[in-house]
Amino acid sequence: MRIRAAAVIVSGAAVLSALTLPATAQASEHTDAPAKLRSFASNSVRPKDSLGNTKFSNAVIxxxxxxxxxxxxxKSVTVTYTATDQNGVALTEAFLWQGTDSSTTDGITxxxxxxxxxxxxETATQGVYNCKAVFNIHPATDMKDNGVAGKWKLFLGAWDLYANASYNDDVATTAIKKASTLTADATPEPVKKGKTITVTGKLARANWSTGKYAGYASQPVKLQFRKKGSSTYTTLKTVRTNSTGVxxxxxxxxxxGYYRYAFAxxxxxxxxxxxxxxVDVR
Incomplete structure (x- = not known):
């Protein structure tokens, strides 16, 4: 994924052009997301005395x-949040990241x-801004490591109208998950009343390393049934997938009625x- 930093138009921020923002805000070339995130969180862009006073709230991922x-x-993912600073907000940055420490190489996975x-x-309330960031995620290039599936955090940074930097590397959390597919096939069809039917299927999930779907082994899956004319499925039993997801x-x-598998x-x-x-029962 590429990142481009460019000046944004914010109500009341006409003095932005006169500011000397940190290097990360001035970059005109596309840069690597983890590297830029670490740069923003590092001491090199923090004010010498203290962080700025921008506060982030109401983040929804x-x-x-x-x-x-x-x-x-x-996959286009929208993130909305509120930035509050009585000194105004000239520019914000947003990152989704995974790890333990956003300021170190080893801390970001x-x-x-x-x-x-x-x-x-800017809203009708002075110093309060409604913000929106859009992440365009390309699984084929951005998610090559299957190990990054799971919990991710939202990192937000901002510069006020006096070029003071603020950041919060854990504003909100989300889960980035692999998509899964599931099939079900009940046989024989039709069948005599009281006879046994066999329900087969396969559970597979996205493998970001190979760019294909692969069977998901040893997972509990519910076999469910819905009587003809009904709208409700009931669980008959729980079945575990084999080593290939079957x-x-x-x-x-x-x-x-209808038979299906459901994976939680x-x-x-x-x-x-x-x-x-x-399945037609005769």
Whole structure:
């Protein structure tokens, strides 16, 4: 993912052009997200006396939902937040990062930046700004390491109209998860009442390292049934996937209805539900 820092127009910030902002805010070339994040958090861009007074609040990442990524395409993730500073806000920066310490190389295991600087608009209340940042995430290039699936943090930084820098590396958290797929096939069809049917399927999830989906082993998956004419599924049993993500179990068919598998998801993988497969009982 590329990052571009450019001047943003903020109400009441006409003096911005006269400021000498830190080097990270002046960069015109696209830079690496983790490197720029570390640069912003490092001592080199902090005021010598203390940090600025910009405070961040009301941060919402992706509408409060997990960020689910497959292996292709682009996922646009919107982050909204409030920046408050009685000295005004000239510029903000936003990063999604994973790790233990945003100011050290070893402390960052993953970093994502925005293509464009966040936009901020001053509200009717002086010194209070509503901001929005958009992260365009490309799984094929940004998520090559499967190990980065899981919890991520939101890093926000800002410069006020006097070029004082502020930052908070844990404003909010989100989960970036691998997309999963699930199938279900009930046989035989049709079947005599009271006879046994076999329900097979497969649970797979995105592998960011290979750019393909691969079977998800040793995962609990629910076999569910919905009677014809009903809108509610009930759980019949829990089945565990084998070493290649395959599911297979049996159950007795008593009435017409739909069988499906449902996976609740994990800390690294999104939930998924197979389409119901109809079985005609005669």
């Amino acid at each position: 992706n509408g409060g939902k997990d960020i689910v990524l497959g292996v292709t395409g682009t 993953g970093g994502l930046g925005t293509d464009d600087d966040p936009t901020c608009t 599911l297979k179990t049996t159950t007795k068919a008593t009435v017409d 998801g994990t800390a690294t993988t999104a939930a998924s539900t197979a389409p119901g497969d109809f």
